[in-house]
Amino acid sequence: MRSERRPMTCRHCGKEFTARVILQVDYGRPEDREANLTDGSLFAYRCPHCGEEMHFNHYLLWVDEGHTVAVCNITCEEEKKAVDEALSALVAFGKDSRIRRRFVSSPARLCEKAQIFSQGLDDRTVEVIKLYMAEEVRRAHPQKTVTDALFFPDNEDFGILFLCPDGNLSVKVTREQFDAVCSRFAFSEPSPEVVDGAWAIAYLTGGKSC
Numbered sequence: 001m002r003s004e005r006r007p008m009t010c011r012h013c014g015k016e017f018t019a020r021v022i023l024q025v026d027y028g029r030p031e032d033r034e035a036n037l038t039d040g041s042l043f044a045y046r047c048p049h050c051g052e053e054m055h056f057n058h059y060l061l062w063v064d065e066g067h068t069v070a071v072c073n074i075t076c077e078e079e080k081k082a083v084d085e086a087l088s089a090l091v092a093f094g095k096d097s098r099i100r101r102r103f104v105s106s107p108a109r110l111c112e113k114a115q116i117f118s119q120g121l122d123d124r125t126v127e128v129i130k131l132y133m134a135e136e137v138r139r140a141h142p143q144k145t146v147t148d149a150l151f152f153p154d155n156e157d158f159g160i161l162f163l164c165p166d167g168n169l170s171v172k173v174t175r176e177q178f179d180a181v182c183s184r185f186a187f188s189e190p191s192p193e194v195v196d197g198a199w200a201i202a203y204l205t206g207g208k209s210c
């Protein structure tokens, strides 16, 4: 893992401390696979003075085991330059230069993308499935308000968790359903660097390619 030590100020007691901030997790390196993307610990820091645990949203690049895709959580557009440098370094060490990239803007989305790609799935297909499933959820539960939808792995299959203020709903998706959507759309490379719900709506209404 690539990291740097950064000065921080505790939001609780106001005192300063230094924390190790993880900047890059490369699943192509066995030692990096210990990094837990799902529990939020890569963005969590504990104040040594008062013990308060805090979460900071910061730049973090995740690269999959086969170096086919890189997902970066960024907090501003300028941080995209750091991704170029990081991926150039991987290529310089003999890795594949055709690394797909995705940009996200929250730790939850970084975790979601890493889980999607770790299962060998295509995130474009997942985003299209989310839209279809959301429509079904709205039909079945017209009283519910869906605020967001998140992928979650479920053994060989997966599910979509629909976040609703009055109680979340989850829908299971089989690999057969995924494959059916995948073959219907036949997404190709190069693919966009941002793939989210807005991308899926634009794609389905004919606004974008790939």
Ligand SMILES: [Zn+2]
Pocket: 010, 011, 012, 013, 014, 015, 047, 048, 049, 050, 051, 052
């Ligand atoms: Zn503190």
